[in-house]
Amino acid sequence: MTTLREVVAYEEELLAGSAPLRRVHAEAVARGRAGVRALHEADGVADPQLESRLERLYAEVLDDYAAGAAGLLSSEDTDRWRAFVERLPANGPMTLLREHGVPGAARLFDSMDLAREGPESKGGLDTALSAAAKRCVCGYATTRVVPRQLCNACARAVGAAWVAEERSLLQRAPGLGAEVSEVLDEVTSDLAAARSKGTDDSFSTEEAALFRARRALARAHRRHRKDSSILDLTRWEELAALARRASLPAMRAEARRGRRRLGTAQLAQLALYGNRDVDARRTR
Numbered sequence: 001m002t003t004l005r006e007v008v009a010y011e012e013e014l015l016a017g018s019a020p021l022r023r024v025h026a027e028a029v030a031r032g033r034a035g036v037r038a039l040h041e042a043d044g045v046a047d048p049q050l051e052s053r054l055e056r057l058y059a060e061v062l063d064d065y066a067a068g069a070a071g072l073l074s075s076e077d078t079d080r081w082r083a084f085v086e087r088l089p090a091n092g093p094m095t096l097l098r099e100h101g102v103p104g105a106a107r108l109f110d111s112m113d114l115a116r117e118g119p120e121s122k123g124g125l126d127t128a129l130s131a132a133a134k135r136c137v138c139g140y141a142t143t144r145v146v147p148r149q150l151c152n153a154c155a156r157a158v159g160a161a162w163v164a165e166e167r168s169l170l171q172r173a174p175g176l177g178a179e180v181s182e183v184l185d186e187v188t189s190d191l192a193a194a195r196s197k198g199t200d201d202s203f204s205t206e207e208a209a210l211f212r213a214r215r216a217l218a219r220a221h222r223r224h225r226k227d228s229s230i231l232d233l234t235r236w237e238e239l240a241a242l243a244r245r246a247s248l249p250a251m252r253a254e255a256r257r258g259r260r261r262l263g264t265a266q267l268a269q270l271a272l273y274g275n276r277d278v279d280a281r282r283t284r
């Protein structure tokens with residue numbers, strides 16, 4: 001028996017060795033995650049058809065990825081990967097991967113599946129703040145008077161709305177969006193590895209990972225200046241300004257460093273200890 005995590009670890013080694021494969025993979029991740037979020041927004045989590053719609057989407061994205069990756073994989077690697085997948089537990093994504101997968105598919109599945117549990121911010125900041133009102137100790141959730149520092153409940157509501165705004169902007173700039181997804185995907189794994197170690201220096205390892213991600217986001221924005229110049233960042237900036245007042249130091253720090261740089265809102269979430277996406281990739 002093997003675990004999905006072990007298959008993903010094997011795939012990460014393969015991906016690390018091939019830049020063209022990484023590119024095809026990152027594009028598939030971006031498309032898959034956007035597809036999952038679009039389904040959630042269109043039909044809502046309560047839709048009884050959601051599961052089967054998601055399954056169809058996963059299969060489609062995996063097929064597309066397999067077609068794009070076909071010339072980039074050796075038959076040895078593919079055979080070894082198949083043997084791995086056969087040993088996965090039958091109640092998981094094993095059938096999906098066996099029928100639609102090639103090396104990289106387990107990680108792609110994992111990334112899409114994580115997108116299912118995005119921040120619950122569909123109604124925007126007002127809805128998130130109303131939900132936070134009972135736990136608010138700074139007054140902002142009820143009065144909307146901006147305090148010097150936003151309490152944890154309000155900061156989390158702001159963070160979720162900021163991420164939602166950022167994602168919808170990035171959907172309008174696909175080139176930048178794909179590259180930002182790639183950066184975030186990588187930093188998620190790096191943070192998970194650092195937090196799994198739990199040693200004294202894991203904090204500095206995390207800092208280094210966040211630093212690299214900020215630089216990579218800056219580079220992505222330079223490369224896609226045309227893309228980002230057509231976007232209206234007004235709302236994103238307003239939410240970033242609020243996030244700079246967060247009582248959560250990690251969120252505040254990212255908000256202060258990532259001025260006008262899309263990806264920062266999501267990076268600020270990943271930087272928070274206990275982030276779900278990061279924890280899902282931790283090895284213990």
Ligand SMILES: [Zn+2]
Pocket residue numbers: 135136137138139140141150151152153154155
């Ligand atoms: Zn508050």
